[in-house]
Amino acid sequence: MAAQREQGTAGPAGTRQVRPRWSASTHAGRLITLALAGLIIALVTRRPEFAGVAAPAVLLLAARRPERPGRVGVSVRTSATRLSEGESADLEVTVTGYGDHSVALTVHPRYAVVPEPAPLSGGGASRLPFRVDRWGRRSLGMLEITLRDRWRLTEGHATVDLPAVDCYPRPAAQRTRVVLSRLPSRLGEHPSRSSGEGVEFTGVREFVPGDRQRRVNWPATTRRGRLQLNTFAAERTQNVVILADTSSDVGEPGSTPVDLALRGAAATARAYLAVRDRVGFVIYQHTVRWIAPGLGARHYYRIMDLMLADPGLADVRSREAGITRLPRAGLPPGSLILVFSPLLDRRLVETLRDLRERGFSILIIDVLNVEPSDRRDSLSELARRIWRMEQQAIRFSLRELGIPLVHWDGEQSLDEPLAPYTRRVMVSRR
Amino acid sequence: MRNGPRVRATAAAGVLAAACVAWAAVPLTGAGPIGPVVLAAAAACAAASVARLALGAAPGEALVYLNPVLHAGRLLANLVRRWLWAEGLVIAALVLEALHHPRPWHTGLLGAALLAYLLAVHLAESPARLAVLRPQAPLLAAGLGLLALAVGAAMLPAATGSAADLMAVLAAVAAIAVGGLALRPP
Numbered sequence: 001m002a003a004q005r006e007q008g009t010a011g012p013a014g015t016r017q018v019r020p021r022w023s024a025s026t027h028a029g030r031l032i033t034l035a036l037a038g039l040i041i042a043l044v045t046r047r048p049e050f051a052g053v054a055a056p057a058v059l060l061l062a063a064r065r066p067e068r069p070g071r072v073g074v075s076v077r078t079s080a081t082r083l084s085e086g087e088s089a090d091l092e093v094t095v096t097g098y099g100d101h102s103v104a105l106t107v108h109p110r111y112a113v114v115p116e117p118a119p120l121s122g123g124g125a126s127r128l129p130f131r132v133d134r135w136g137r138r139s140l141g142m143l144e145i146t147l148r149d150r151w152r153l154t155e156g157h158a159t160v161d162l163p164a165v166d167c168y169p170r171p172a173a174q175r176t177r178v179v180l181s182r183l184p185s186r187l188g189e190h191p192s193r194s195s196g197e198g199v200e201f202t203g204v205r206e207f208v209p210g211d212r213q214r215r216v217n218w219p220a221t222t223r224r225g226r227l228q229l230n231t232f233a234a235e236r237t238q239n240v241v242i243l244a245d246t247s248s249d250v251g252e253p254g255s256t257p258v259d260l261a262l263r264g265a266a267a268t269a270r271a272y273l274a275v276r277d278r279v280g281f282v283i284y285q286h287t288v289r290w291i292a293p294g295l296g297a298r299h300y301y302r303i304m305d306l307m308l309a310d311p312g313l314a315d316v317r318s319r320e321a322g323i324t325r326l327p328r329a330g331l332p333p334g335s336l337i338l339v340f341s342p343l344l345d346r347r348l349v350e351t352l353r354d355l356r357e358r359g360f361s362i363l364i365i366d367v368l369n370v371e372p373s374d375r376r377d378s379l380s381e382l383a384r385r386i387w388r389m390e391q392q393a394i395r396f397s398l399r400e401l402g403i404p405l406v407h408w409d410g411e412q413s414l415d416e417p418l419a420p421y422t423r424r425v426m427v428s429r430r
Numbered sequence: 431m432r433n434g435p436r437v438r439a440t441a442a443a444g445v446l447a448a449a450c451v452a453w454a455a456v457p458l459t460g461a462g463p464i465g466p467v468v469l470a471a472a473a474a475c476a477a478a479s480v481a482r483l484a485l486g487a488a489p490g491e492a493l494v495y496l497n498p499v500l501h502a503g504r505l506l507a508n509l510v511r512r513w514l515w516a517e518g519l520v521i522a523a524l525v526l527e528a529l530h531h532p533r534p535w536h537t538g539l540l541g542a543a544l545l546a547y548l549l550a551v552h553l554a555e556s557p558a559r560l561a562v563l564r565p566q567a568p569l570l571a572a573g574l575g576l577l578a579l580a581v582g583a584a585m586l587p588a589a590t591g592s593a594a595d596l597m598a599v600l601a602a603v604a605a606i607a608v609g610g611l612a613l614r615p616p
Contacts, residue, residue, distance in 0.1 A: 027552040033517040034544060037524045039603060046595030049534040051602035052580020053524065053541030056573025057548075058607070063569055151566065152558065 015075040015096070020147055020156030022068055028153040031057040064153045072097045074160050076143060079127075081163075082301075085135050085170035088116060091128040091162065093143065101147040107162070109141040132167040134254060135262060137308050139164045168304045169259065171266035173413035176422035177275065180238055180336050180361055188237025189275045196234025203231050239293050239332045240272045241280040244307070245341030245348055251370035257342035260367035260410040262307050264340045267414055269303050280330060281306060284341075284348055292329045336361050342368035343394055356401050363421060364398065364405040365414070439554035440483045446547035447476035447519060453540050454526040461529040468529065472522035479515035483554045516551050520544055538581035542574060 024032070038054030041047070073096040080089040095103050105126055107115045112134040118127065132138050140162035147156035179190045191200040204220050207227035220228035244261040251257065265281065272279045273296065280293035281303045291299075291306055331337075337360050343349055356362055372387055373380055395405055406417035415422065451472045455461070461468070485507050527540050549563060563570075580602045 026555075027548070029514075030516050030520065030548045030551070034520050034548060037521050038541065041524055041528045042599045042602065045528050046599055047528070047532055047534075047537070047584060048599045048602040049532075049537040049541075049581045049584040050524065050528065051599055052538060052577040052584075053544070055576035055580065056541075056545050056570055059569045059573040059576070060566060063566070152552065152556065152562065 014077065015073040015094075016160060017071045018074050018145070018158040018160055019071050020069070020145070020158040022154055022156045025148065025153055025155040028061065028064070031061055031153075035061065060151070061153065063151050064149070067099070068149070068154065068156060069097055069099050069101065069147070072145070072147070072158065074143075074145060074158070076160060076162060078140070078163055078165055080165070082166045082168065083132050084168050085133060086131065087167075088129055088131045089165070091130060091140070091143070092125075093128060094125045095145060098147055101149055101156070104146040104148070106144040106146065107141060108144060110139050112136070112167075113138055113140050132165065135167050135169040135259070135307070137164055138167050166305070166308055169262040169266045169307060171270050172263045172408075172410070174267040174271045174415055174418075175413075176415045176418060177271055177277075178336060178338070178363055178418060178421045179425050180334075181425040182334065183236035183238045184332075184334055186237045188235055188277065190236055190238055190277075191233035194234045195231045198232045198235035200233040200235075201230060202233045204228050205231055237277050239278050239280070239335040240268075241282060241293065241331055241335045241337045242268050242303075243282045243284060243337060243339045243341070245284045245339065245343075245345065247285050247348070248342050248344040250342075250344075255369065255410055257344075257367045257369070260369070260408065261340035261342075263410065264365055264367065264408060264414060266304065266307070268338055268340075269300055273297070273300050279303070280332075280335070282330070283307070284345075290330045293332060293335070331360075333359075334361075336363070338362075339364045340367055342366065343391070343398075344368065349394055349398070352398065352403060353401055356403050362403045363418075364403060365417065366395070366405055366407045367410065368407075369409055435559055436554055439550050440480065443483055443547060443550035443554050444476075444480040446543055446550055447479060450519065450523045450540060450543045450547055451476050451526075453536070453543060454523040457530075460531060461526060465526065465529050468522055468526045472519055472526055475515045475518035475522055478510055478513070479519055479551065482510050482513075482515055483551065485511060516548065520548070532584070534581045534584035537584075538577055541577055545570075545573075 035054040035057040038050045038052075038057070042050035042054070073094075075092075075094040075096075077092050078089055079092060080087075083089055091107070093105055095105075105128060107128055107130065109115055109130070112132055114131045114133055116129040116131055118129055130140065143160050143162050145156075145158045145160070147158075148154070183190060191198055195202055204217050205228070207216065207229050211229050215230050217228045217230045242265045244265040246258045246261060249256050249258045253259075269279050269281065276295060278293035278295055279299065280291060282288060282290040283306060289306060289309075291302055294302070337355065339352060339362060341348060341364060343364070343366060352362060352364070368391070372384055398405055404421060406420075408414060408417045451469070454472065455465075455469050458465070458469075523540065523544060527537055530536075552558070553560060553562075583602060
């Protein structure tokens with residue numbers, strides 16, 4: 001890029017003052033070439049008609065005006081600082097102090113940032129739509145500002161850095177939830193086995209002094225000759241801990257196990273928080289980072305920020321310290337643990353076995369959709385078969401321990417692989 | 431964004447580039463032994479300059495994520511975009527014309543065509559419309575008038591000899607400089 005990057009100085013209301021670097025435009029360069037070539041050939045060949053060829057170019061170049069703005073004010077902000085993958089937002093750019101020059105804006109995007117077609121705008125205020133295609137904390141790139149004079153013979157170039165946006169993984173579709181049979185004694189929305197003040201009818205029993213009269217079941221009372229009462233299931237909340245294994249990033253960018261694990265985890269967190277369950281989140285990578293179970297929309301954004309590896313937000317432990325040593329606050333007893341993992345890390349597999357033996361209810365969502373090298377030679381084929389058998393053995397041993405395992409391809413709704421466990425409560429075995 | 435004006439300007443630039451090369455080359459035998467070399471260079475510059483306009487601006491995507499064939503194609507396209515083909519065409523066409531025997535009216539028409547070609551290239555590669563040239567029309571007319579004067583001066587019978595020719599050239603240059611100073615807009 002011809003122009004040097006200009007950091008600029010901060011001005012009022014977020015406006016930065018940048019100094020354009022002025023130069024002859026490419027159009028002026030061509031006219032200079034025509035004029036010089038004509039004059040030089042005229043002098044060398046002593047033929048005046050070549051000097052005449054240079055005349056129109058010289059006259060056009062003589063029209064160039066020397067006045068140019070030394071500094072222009074640039075204000076850049078985004079219409080949204082938090083996006084999901086594939087969502088669009090606008091860059092709102094205002095350029096001031098450019099006089100009677102025209103302004104052209106060009107975005108030089110960074111990886112995964114896609115500028116979208118924008119209406120032509122010659123003025124100083126523009127909205128430049130863009131889209132972010134992959135999750136992460138994304139710097140949008142650079143904005144090149146080109147100022148042109150009326151004759152388009154001089155150009156001023158300035159470059160400013162664009163702000164960064166947080167792009168969250170796009171949550172997969174999920175409407176149903178896995179619910180444990182044994183729930184903690186905390187008010188929530190899941191009907192439990194014990195009777196209480198909920199709305200789901202569970203049976204009829206005999207009236208005892210102190211019961212509320214509005215619950216008297218008159219038809220049953222008439223049949224049995226004694227006062228009978230309706231009973232209802234207590235509604236309880238449950239603790240859900242989502243574990244996303246992001247230690248193995250293999251396959252095509254955009255559909256790696258890490259992408260799928262985070263999209264699935266985002267969907268699950270949203271689904272459980274919507275029914276006021278307490279949701280905790282653990283990321284298993286080169287370190288183990290976790291957030292204790294919490295409630296509400298604010299907690300959802302804390303989880304999403306943890307996915308983007310916001311330092312200082314979460315508690316961090318080394319992977320060797322292990323998930324099993326997380327404190328009770330991070331892994332409450334009786335929690336449902338939903339694991340999104342390709343199961344390629346042996347230490348994680350051992351950790352899951354250990355958690356199961358300690359009585360946690362675990363459900364694994366397998367997000368592995370790739371195989372090793374697709375080369376066709378016999379050695380590669382043999383290695384691939386051995387690898388498949390190892391993977392099958394790992395999954396078999398987990399099932400034998402009573403850990404259900406479903407496979408998710410990342411395309412379909414999460415409801416489909418989870419259907420066997422969402423139709424009825426999942427029995428929590430000790 | 432509408433591409434109609436840009437496509438029309440690109441087509442005009444292509445036609446004018448081909449016309450300039452052909453006009454400077456005729457007659458083919460009159461340019462001496464290096465004529466074919468200069469003609470080849472001019473034709474290559476003309477073709478590449480039109481290809482550059484047709485390619486447009488480079489897409490912003492990173493090359494490392496493309497497959498090898500697309501990667502090589504993008505590198506070639508970037509090479510075409512980077513070089514100054516239009517300037518090369520102007521120089522090659524004028525040199526080719528200079529290799530022929532003096533023919534002032536022929537050179538004058540070539541100069542006008544080259545100027546039109548450069549304006550068409552400018553319109554094709556910028557979002558500007560034809561109307562952007564309207565304020566420059568008086569200057570263009572004056573420049574073409576000076577070109578006609580220079581051509582006329584070259585066709586007049588005059589004293590021959592090296593000094594006389596040099597004086598004629600200097601007179602033309604002086605006329606252009608005076609015209610430029612006099613017509614400079616406020």
